[in-house]
Amino acid sequence: MDKIHPQLRQWMGTRSATDVEELFVSFRDTVLIPRFPKADVTRPRNDPVNEQRVNQAKALIESLMVHRQAQYDVDSLVLAAHQAQIVQTYWIMQGAVVRMPLGRVDSLSRQSSVLYIRPNVGDGPPHHDANDYNDPLAARESIGTKHYSDLGLRGGWIALLDTGVRTSHTMLCSSTLCLVANCETGGCATPYPNTSSCMTYTGPCPPDAGGDMDVSGHGTSSAAILVGNANLGDKLKGVTTASLDCFTVYGSDNKVRVGASVKGFEHAIARLNQVIVAEMQDNTATDIADVSAAAGHAYQAGAMVIAANGNYAYWGSGEPARSRRAIGVGAYYFQGEIDLPYAWGLTIDERVKPDLKAPTYTETASNGGDDRTQYFGGTSGATPYAAGAAGLLRDWMIVGNSGMDPGQVYAHLLLSGDKSSPFDATSSAGAGMIELPETGKSWWGKVWISNNVEFVEIPAEITDTGNMKVRAVIWWPEGPAFSGNMPIDGHNDIDFQLRGPGGLKVDAESRVGVFEIAEWTGVARGSWKLKVSPITMRRQPQVVYWAFSAVPAP
Secondary structure (H helix, E strand, O other): OOOEOHHHHHHHHHOOOOOEEEEEEEEOOOOOOOOOOOOOOOOOOOOHHHHHHHHHHHHHHHHHHHHHHHHHHHHHHHHHHOOOEEEEEOOOOOEEEEEEEHHHHHHHHOOOOEEEEEEOEOOOOOOOOOOHHHOHHHHHHHHOHHHHHHOOOOOOEEEEEEOOOOOOOOOOOOOOEEEEEEOOOOOOOOOOOOOOOOOOOOOOOOOOOOOOOOOOOHHHHHHHHHHOOOOOOHHHOOOOOOEEEEEEOEOOOOOEEHHHHHHHHHHHHHOOOOEEEEOOOOOOOOOOOHHHHHHHHHHHHOOEEEEEOOOOOOOOOOOOOOOOOOEEEEEEEOOOOEEEOOOOEEOOOOOEEOOEEEEEOEEEEOOOOOOOEEEEOHHHHHHHHHHHHHHHHHHHHOOOOOOOOHHHHHHHHHHOOOOOOOOOOOOOOOOOEOOOOOOOEEEEEEEEEOOOOOOEEEEEEEOOOOEEEEEEEEEOOOOOEEEOOEEEOOOOEEEEEEEOHHHOEEEOOOOOOOEEEEEEEEEOOEEEEEEEEEEEOOOOOEEEEEEEEEEEOO
16 A cells, blocks of 8 residues: 555655645554443433533543653654654544655655555545425435434434534524534634533524535535424425534635544544534545544444545545445435445455445535525435434434444444345445334344354344344444554455244355345244354454344335
């Protein structure tokens, strides 16, 4: 792997060696991110219980910085030797925004502690009446989230990393916006002021914190699909009534900032958000550094990361959707359920992306005026639907449970797709289109496997009579692997078999991806087993999350 981003490599070959650029340098990371406290989303953010948990998160952050500081002291000497001036460092990962001459980049990249160097300024956002068929209401019904919101589920606490938000829009003014902060202009300062509470304001709308950097309103549209109110009618209302934090990670030139994105992840975790929506794309970067590393560490801290897969069809999935511990979202044109072949394909270590698909090109809020709307398309328009579904699904799964790993929600989200194994290099839709079930039964959990375990069997009993659609899935989180200071393939191959009454066996074997799905339809009453078997284990032991459902057959 080249340690230097292609764009930066081009600059080095065509510009003066004395030209100074703002870059993001990722270092080898040896600090393990712990699981952060879980918020009680049934209480307000500033409830004493949640304030206590936020303070516990602050203590963890302070401890992480203490552990990192010794390494930053060493890193700063390496950077100074290459005329690199540090602008910002981070606790969620070992990395820094620096300003340095292009002529010193190559020698810096040769340092054993340096993992990757890229420009801090990245790509633009992954862009994208009277027609009832493209309204969010129709999309919500299609993916099954309306049923879950009708149960009184809110969707928890969600963080959106995007171009900003037009808080004066009628669909967002006086809605569930909790915090709006600009991570590019310094609005995401550390330490974290008022971390446990929402904004206080006297006017009719929250402060805009710089507004939406995108002329059409990329972040405004994302926010409205997630939590938009019914001021323009129930048909345009958002997927959830979650408490939403909006973090601007784009500059005034509408280009994403790597450092601001990492800072956005840090703030989202510090504020105990359970779902982080990453609306950005870059399929020329690596999936083991900067934004993808932050996404993977956010998962370790306990958050789900739902990311736009991007729209560069010929270049593969973008970052951080390509991350090993994020759900990459593809898109289908909602009217007619037409598959859209946006960015897709296997990662370099043979993981399928996107993981699943959600509807796009629906009508929602725009930046053209406080009551204006637009069609919001591409994978950007699909990602808020998948994120809203994940939030509602988590709300449903934690009823009667003290906590929930993000991997368990991932598995159940994949279970709601309409495709099954095998998955190969031509899989452009992952688990397929989301449709959360309205009835039936489900089970979920996790197991650990290694080369010392021949297989693990998980029992389940179906008591319903009549024809049922039985569906089961496994998903496992992988991390980057290294030999010395060089990244190597750490992908594990795990097989899965669904076993039913009468000797029924449904194989879900394939050699790619980090999920397997088996499906069977018929009379299902009786004892079932999910058999999980390690095939090729490059990194072990490995936790495997599983989910199993039986719903009435259509």
